[in-house]
Amino acid sequence: MKNVLNIWFFVFDVVAFLILLYIPIMHKEDAFFGTKVSLETYQGIGNKIRNRYWFWLTLTFIQIEILGFMLSTYRSGIATAWFVNLPLLLIAGLIFYVIFARQVKPYQVVDETIHRFATVLKVRHLSDYTNIALEVVIGLCIIIPTLVLIYYYPLLPDRIPVHWDINGHPNRWAEKSFISVFMLPLVTIYLQGLFWLLKHGMIQVKMTLPAEHTAEYLECKEESLRVMISLLDQIRLLQVILLGTISLSILSSMASGISSINGILLVTIISDVVILFICGYNIYRMMEIEEKLKTLTGTRSVQRESEAEHWYLGGLFYYNPEDPALFLEKRIGFGYTMNFANKSIFLYFGYIILLPIGIFLLTQLGKI
């Protein structure tokens, strides 16, 4: 079991490593380390910079994996790879990325010939991006486990196990209470609220269109918005199924005292695979749309001269107080990011920190 877990975490590390390798060259010369450069720069000095980045990242990756291997062998922590390797790898990747992005920055080119911009006069409604059947399924996946929990609530013992060790023996107990039994459905509703907020913001994503090829450009951008919304919907569905299943299996463990930890692990691993698959598939679709845009219009993105200077950390972070947009297209990778100068961002972050604060308060009150 332990080996399976370690191998699984190693696979995650490798995937993260490959993504880190690929990110700077994802959009080729249009966003090389987040910076638009000329094709000559990209193929000349750009190649050298990229090779240096790859060299240092690979070296670091090998070191981190050796460290993780030693820790998991000598300290026998099962999740060592997850808790040490992946964050270390991501931090190292970020540092290297920023260092090399600074080397690329001086080669930035801004297309000054583009000074005409267009916008579509269409109002996007959330209802146009809502699939009723999917919403019903998601609703059922929340309601059914909750009803089962309500039904079995009186039958549960007063002292219920809430935590199990790797071999499935309970090692932490709690008083039976509303919170300790209904924790997962509550988390599900909380997460669905977060997804709803994201979806609501995403449909108002900023779409800067050039005045030439406006229709083709709009078509591709609308299509990628649809892909992003469907990705969000797929993750929503997966989330309710996953937490619904886990809360039911926890119920059976609570009732019997024997953990179904293997079952839960299996469900988690399956859903990890599904998530990887979903993300891969949607990234593939986004790449297809980008190539289509390139063939139709000859460019993958239009960037305003006034905007280029508001991207920081090699196109990872956007802060522009002059820009009323909240969601906008990423410079690096696919999908959307947020304008961190927009006040609405507090709504999102406020909502996100609600969960840890809530759990902390409930723990302090001794309800869990």
Added chain:
Amino acid sequence: MFITIDERDRRPIYQQVVDEIKGLIAKGELREGTPLPPVRQIAANLGVNLNTIATAYRELQKEGLITVRHGAGAVVSSTKATSNDDLRRPLRAALTQLVLAGFSSNEILEIVLDELKQLVQGAK
């Protein structure tokens, strides 16, 4: 259905937005009752200040081309409500300019017909 702005145009951006939306209404692409996107959305897409688009919307509202309801956003309103004289005034101003520029009546008529033809063709 797009509107376009040109950063190098001598007209102020808000005027360009007003002219573009007016053009779409004239061509019949923006029909009565069509909702317009929120000010914030257009400002973000075009990369201009919120106030620029708000001014454009106010201008259009003043001319009776759109109605802005609080909370419901802007909607293209009926253009028939404006009086005949209100509609003729800009035409008169434009004609005055053409006369002052030294065009003969026939030439002016030709220009007007040509412009009208283009407008009606656009509507189809």
